[in-house]
Amino acid sequence: MNWIGRSLPRLEDPSLLRGHGSYVADRIGKAASVRFVRSPLASGAITGIEIPPGATVFTGRDLSDVKPIQPILHRPDYIAIGQPVLPVDRVAFCGQAIAVVVAEDAALAEDIADQVFVDIDTTDAIVDLDTALAPGAAPVHPEAPSNVLVEGRMRTAGFDRAFADAAEIVALDLRSHRQSAAPMEGRGGLAEYDGVSGRVTLTASVQMPHMLRTGIADALGMPESELRVIAPDVGGGFGQKMSLFPEYIVLVWLARKLKRSVAWIEDRRENFTASAHGRDQAFSLRGAFAKDGRLLGLEADLRSNVGAFSCYPVTCGVEPLMALAELPGPYDLGEYGVRSRGVTTNTCMMAPYRGVSRPMLTFSMERLMEVAAKRLGIDAVEIRRRNLIGTFPHRSPTGLVYDEGSYLQAMETAVKAINLPAFRARQTALRKRNRHLGVGLSVFSERTGYGTPAYAARGMDIVPGYEIVDCTMDPSGNVVLRIGSSPHGQGLKTSLAQLVGDELGIEPQRIRVVSGDTDATPYGWGTFASRSMVIAGGASKLAAGQVAGKLKAIAAHLMEASPDDITLENGLARVSNSNRTTEIGALARAAYHQSHKFKGLSPGLHESAVYDPGGTFSNACHVAIVEVDIETGGVRIERFLVVEDAGVLINPMIVDGQIAGGVAQGIANALFEEMIYDENGNLLTASFADYLLPTSAEIPEIEITHMETVSPESVTKAKGVGEGGAIGAPAAVVNAIVDALSPFGIELFELPATPQRIREQLRKAGVSVHG
Amino acid sequence: MKPSAFDYFRPASLSEALALLAKYKDDCKILAGGQSLVPAMNFRLARPAILIDINDLGELDYIFADDNGLHIGALTRHAAFHRRVVDGPLGALLSKVARHIAHYPIRQRGTFAGSLAHADPASEWCLVATALNAAIVAKSIRGDRRISVGDFFNGTFATDLAADELLAEIHLPAMGPGWRTGFFEFSRRAGDFALGMALAALRIEDGIVREARLGVGGVADRAIRLESLEDGLVGHAASPELIDSIAREAWALVTPVGDIHASPEYRRDLIATAVRRALTEAAA
Numbered sequence A: 001m002n003w004i005g006r007s008l009p010r011l012e013d014p015s016l017l018r019g020h021g022s023y024v025a026d027r028i029g030k031a032a033s034v035r036f037v038r039s040p041l042a043s044g045a046i047t048g049i050e051i052p053p054g055a056t057v058f059t060g061r062d063l064s065d066v067k068p069i070q071p072i073l074h075r076p077d078y079i080a081i082g083q084p085v086l087p088v089d090r091v092a093f094c095g096q097a098i099a100v101v102v103a104e105d106a107a108l109a110e111d112i113a114d115q116v117f118v119d120i121d122t123t124d125a126i127v128d129l130d131t132a133l134a135p136g137a138a139p140v141h142p143e144a145p146s147n148v149l150v151e152g153r154m155r156t157a158g159f160d161r162a163f164a165d166a167a168e169i170v171a172l173d174l175r176s177h178r179q180s181a182a183p184m185e186g187r188g189g190l191a192e193y194d195g196v197s198g199r200v201t202l203t204a205s206v207q208m209p210h211m212l213r214t215g216i217a218d219a220l221g222m223p224e225s226e227l228r229v230i231a232p233d234v235g236g237g238f239g240q241k242m243s244l245f246p247e248y249i250v251l252v253w254l255a256r257k258l259k260r261s262v263a264w265i266e267d268r269r270e271n272f273t274a275s276a277h278g279r280d281q282a283f284s285l286r287g288a289f290a291k292d293g294r295l296l297g298l299e300a301d302l303r304s305n306v307g308a309f310s311c312y313p314v315t316c317g318v319e320p321l322m323a324l325a326e327l328p329g330p331y332d333l334g335e336y337g338v339r340s341r342g343v344t345t346n347t348c349m350m351a352p353y354r355g356v357s358r359p360m361l362t363f364s365m366e367r368l369m370e371v372a373a374k375r376l377g378i379d380a381v382e383i384r385r386r387n388l389i390g391t392f393p394h395r396s397p398t399g400l401v402y403d404e405g406s407y408l409q410a411m412e413t414a415v416k417a418i419n420l421p422a423f424r425a426r427q428t429a430l431r432k433r434n435r436h437l438g439v440g441l442s443v444f445s446e447r448t449g450y451g452t453p454a455y456a457a458r459g460m461d462i463v464p465g466y467e468i469v470d471c472t473m474d475p476s477g478n479v480v481l482r483i484g485s486s487p488h489g490q491g492l493k494t495s496l497a498q499l500v501g502d503e504l505g506i507e508p509q510r511i512r513v514v515s516g517d518t519d520a521t522p523y524g525w526g527t528f529a530s531r532s533m534v535i536a537g538g539a540s541k542l543a544a545g546q547v548a549g550k551l552k553a554i555a556a557h558l559m560e561a562s563p564d565d566i567t568l569e570n571g572l573a574r575v576s577n578s579n580r581t582t583e584i585g586a587l588a589r590a591a592y593h594q595s596h597k598f599k600g601l602s603p604g605l606h607e608s609a610v611y612d613p614g615g616t617f618s619n620a621c622h623v624a625i626v627e628v629d630i631e632t633g634g635v636r637i638e639r640f641l642v643v644e645d646a647g648v649l650i651n652p653m654i655v656d657g658q659i660a661g662g663v664a665q666g667i668a669n670a671l672f673e674e675m676i677y678d679e680n681g682n683l684l685t686a687s688f689a690d691y692l693l694p695t696s697a698e699i700p701e702i703e704i705t706h707m708e709t710v711s712p713e714s715v716t717k718a719k720g721v722g723e724g725g726a727i728g729a730p731a732a733v734v735n736a737i738v739d740a741l742s743p744f745g746i747e748l749f750e751l752p753a754t755p756q757r758i759r760e761q762l763r764k765a766g767v768s769v770h771g
Numbered sequence B: 001m002k003p004s005a006f007d008y009f010r011p012a013s014l015s016e017a018l019a020l021l022a023k024y025k026d027d028c029k030i031l032a033g034g035q036s037l038v039p040a041m042n043f044r045l046a047r048p049a050i051l052i053d054i055n056d057l058g059e060l061d062y063i064f065a066d067d068n069g070l071h072i073g074a075l076t077r078h079a080a081f082h083r084r085v086v087d088g089p090l091g092a093l094l095s096k097v098a099r100h101i102a103h104y105p106i107r108q109r110g111t112f113a114g115s116l117a118h119a120d121p122a123s124e125w126c127l128v129a130t131a132l133n134a135a136i137v138a139k140s141i142r143g144d145r146r147i148s149v150g151d152f153f154n155g156t157f158a159t160d161l162a163a164d165e166l167l168a169e170i171h172l173p174a175m176g177p178g179w180r181t182g183f184f185e186f187s188r189r190a191g192d193f194a195l196g197m198a199l200a201a202l203r204i205e206d207g208i209v210r211e212a213r214l215g216v217g218g219v220a221d222r223a224i225r226l227e228s229l230e231d232g233l234v235g236h237a238a239s240p241e242l243i244d245s246i247a248r249e250a251w252a253l254v255t256p257v258g259d260i261h262a263s264p265e266y267r268r269d270l271i272a273t274a275v276r277r278a279l280t281e282a283a284a
C-alpha cells in the first residue's frame, strides 16, 4: 500500500488551473453557429412559423424522420411520453426548442433567431403540482389524462397495526422548490462532419458519452459506428448533463444534412429555461411513533413535478422511484406504506440533480424526527439514537440491503465535536441579548456505487450499472487505463491512478487515464450517482490486478521464483525476502518482445475487466450552527461540520473537495436557490441575478471528519461520496434555523428557507418589527 | 446572449460627445461603466442602435470637495469611494455605502453617474443622492441644467434627463463635523441589490437632533426621502424610544412593491428594521 490514502495533488489540475483546459467552446474553430428558436409560451398549438427569407432555418417538419426521445420503464404504472426533437404541432414548456438557425457566427445566428416568428395558439399552462393533480385538470399530454406519468405504491403487511399501536402520529407536509444544477459551463456541442468517411464526431459537454451515442444513433436511425462522441473537459454536470437532449440530436442531424461542422454553445438563459431542473417535490408524511420514540410505521404520499418530458435514459421515474425506495434512509423502520407519483406539467424537464430526491427525503425524515422528539418530550439526538440502523446487513422495508456503516457512531462523533452542552449555554446567554443561534443535525444514508440490479429493479429499458476498464501497460512500463466512466471535475483520474499505482507497483504519474471518447474507451455509463470510484475503480483494480498477475508470472520466470513470492513495489518486481529485483519496465518490454519465452501467457500486457456491484451505502452526519436575524429573516451559518463514512479514502483531499462542494450546493438548497415560474409558465429566474447561487461570502468553512467502515461490497473498499454533501446539508441548516427560533414556536417545512419565508413565520408568531 | 448590432462612437471630448447626443438622441445610449447597460444589451432588453462611449472623456473623471460640498464627475467609478474621498462624515459614509454595491470587479468600472442615470430603485447611490439632497448637472449642446434630486427620478429606470443630455456631475451638499450617519442594507447575498435599505444622517448638538436626513431605498419605484419623519426627529434627543416610533411610522408610511425576492409585507418589515438600525447607528 503505497499511494492509496495520500492526498496526492490532482493530476488534472496543472492544465485546468493554468487555463489549458479544453472545453467545447475552445474547440469550435470555424464551425457554423447554431441557435435555437425557443417557445416564448408554455403551452399551445403551433399554427405557423415564419422564417426570414434567405436564412438557414429548420423546423420540426424538416426533421420529421427523426424519432422522438422516448425513454421506457417496463412497469404498468408508467406512461411513456415522446419528446419530439423539434415539435411540429404543439409546445409543452416555455423555452422548448422549436426551430434551429445556422449562421456564420453566434451574433448573426441570434439576430436571425430573433426574426423567426412562431405563431402559437396559447392554452392554459399547468405549472405546479397542485394544479396538475386537481380533479378535472387539463392533461399536459393526451396520453396521460391524470398528468401522472409514473406511480409506485407499496405497503408492508403490518402497516395498519403499527399505526394502531402508535402513541403519537406526526403528520407533516413538506415542500422543496425547484432548482437547477447550474453547472459553471452550460451545455454545448460541436458536430464535425468528415467528408471522407461520412462519420460525425460530436464533441459535447456531457457526463454519459456512450449513452449519448446510442440515443442519437437510435433517433437518427444510424449505426453507432458512424458517430463518435467526445466529452472534453466538462465544466460541471451534477446530473444535468447525463440526459439526451434534443439539441444534440439536431446538431448531428445538421452536420449530416449540411455536410459541414456546426456548433452550439448554450447561453445561461437557455440553460435555466431548457436544460433540466430537479427537486420540485411535495411530500406528505405520517409517522407512527411509540412512546419511547421508536418509529413504528411511516406513511408517505410523495409527489414530484417532473416537467414536460421524461429524461432519457433514466426516465421521469428517477425522482419518484428513488424517493419511494429510499425514504426510510438511515432509520430502522418497521412498516411502510407509500405512494409516489411523477407528475407532468408545462415546465422544463426534471432530470437527475446531485442527490436525486434524497436531499428532500433526508430533509423530510430529519424534520419528522425533530417534530416527533418535541411532541414526545425526547431529546432530538436521543430519538435518532433509538431509531438508527445498528445491525448489518440491514434490510429495509423496500428490500434494500444496507452493508455495514457507522450511522450511530458518526452521529455521536459529530455531537461530541460540537460540544452540545457548551453550545446550549451560549445559546441561552445570547438569547437574552436578542441574538438567536441554533444547532441542527442531519443523519442520512447515501446509496452509492450500485450496478445493474438496482436499475433493473426500476424496470428500466436501458439498464446501466456496470463499468468496463481496459488496462494496458506499454513496453516502457507505463499504463493507459481506458474507462467508460466520464469524469468531469471529480479528480477521478488521479484517484484511479493511485489505485492502479498500488496494484502495479508504479507511480501514479506513469498512469494515463483515457475517458470521454467513444472511439477510445470501452462502452460505459459515465459519471453520476456517486458511482465512478466504486465501479470504474473496481473494474480498474480488477484489470490492473490481471496485468499485475501477468507481470508477476514474467518476473517469476525471469528470476526463477514462484509468482506467489513476487511483489510489485516502487517500480520493481521483487522476490520476497531477497534482494533480487527486476524493473517493471524490463518486465513490460519482455512481455512484448520476448513473449515466446513465457509459455501459457498471451503476448503483451493488455487486460480488460468488468465490475457490476450490488451497491454500498455511505453515511454521514451533518451539523449546522446558524444565527437568525429575527427582524430580517436573514441567516448566517456560523459553523458546518460533517462526519462522513465513505469507506476507505483513496485520496482524502479529493473526497473532502467532493463533500465541500456538495455541502455548498446543499446550503444553496436550504437558503438560496429557487426556480420560480409564474402561473403562465414563464420562468422568472432565468439569470444569475434572480437565481441565487451562494458565493464564498455565504459558505462557511466546512469541517470534515472521516470514519472508514470497510465494506465487502466494494472491491476497492471505497464507498461513493459524490452526492452526500448535497443530501445532508439542507436538513441540518433548516433544523438549525428552527432550533434558533424555538422560543417563538416556529416550524419550517419548505426549501429554501428564504428570509421572507422565515420572516413570514415570525410575523405570524407575533414577532413584530413595528412596535 | 449577444447584443443586437449597434454602431459605436468613442468621442475624445465632451463637446464631441454632446454633438453626437444631439444628433442621435433616442437612437443612442451613453456607455459609461457598462455594468448595467451591457448585461441589458446581452439579454437584448436594450437594443440601442448607437453607443457613445464616454470612457475617454478625462474631463469628466474628477472628484473634489469645496465649501459647497462634493463634486463627482461622470466618470468617477464606485471604487473611487473605497477610500474616503473627503474628510469628515460624508467621506466615511460614502466609503461604507460603496462596499454594498455589487462586487469588487464591478465597482472598478461602474460609475456613480451611471447609477443615477440608470435609476435602479435599489441603487445605493440613488438613495445617497435622494436622502442627502443632491443636485445633478446635465449638459447638452443647448447648455447646462441643474436638476434638484427631487425632480430627477421619474420612476424605475426613468429620469428627467432629456435624450440629448449627459449627466456630467453630481453635487452632494457638504456635511460638517457635527453630522453622524448610519446606513443599513439587507440583501440576499453579499453584493446583491438591496431588498431594503435606509440611510440616516443626523446633526446632533448637545444631545439634540438639529438637522436630520432620512431615506429608504429598494422598496418602491425610486429611493424615498422621509421628510416628515426627519421633522419628527429635529428638536429631540435621538432616544431608542423615538427611533422606535420613527421606524414604526416609516413602516406605516411607505407602500412597498413586491417581487419574487420580497413581498410587500416583507419589504415593509425591512423598511422598519433598516430605518431603526440606520438611525441607531447615526445616534450612537
Ligand SMILES: Cc1cc2nc3c(=O)[nH]c(=O)nc-3n(C[C@H](O)[C@H](O)[C@H](O)COP(=O)(O)OP(=O)(O)OC[C@H]3O[C@@H](n4cnc5c(N)ncnc54)[C@H](O)[C@@H]3O)c2cc1C
Pocket: B029, B030, B031, B032, B033, B034, B035, B036, B037, B038, B039, B074, B100, B101, B102, B103, B106, B109, B110, B111, B112, B113, B114, B115, B117, B118, B120, B122, B123, B124, B125, B161, B165, B166, B167, B168, B191, B192, B193, B194
Ligand atoms: C452583478 C451586478 C451586481 C450589481 N449590484 C449592484 C448593487 O448592489 N447596487 C447598485 O447600485 N448597482 C449594482 N449594479 C449595477 C452597477 O452599479 C452599475 O454600474 C450602475 O448601475 C451603472 O453604472 P455604469 O457606469 O456601469 O453605467 P452603464 O451600464 O454604462 O449605463 C447605465 C445606463 O445609464 C446611462 N448612462 C451612464 N452614464 C451616463 C451619463 N453620464 N449620462 C447620461 N446617461 C448615462 C447609460 O446610457 C445606460 O442607460 C450591479 C451590476 C452587476 C453587473
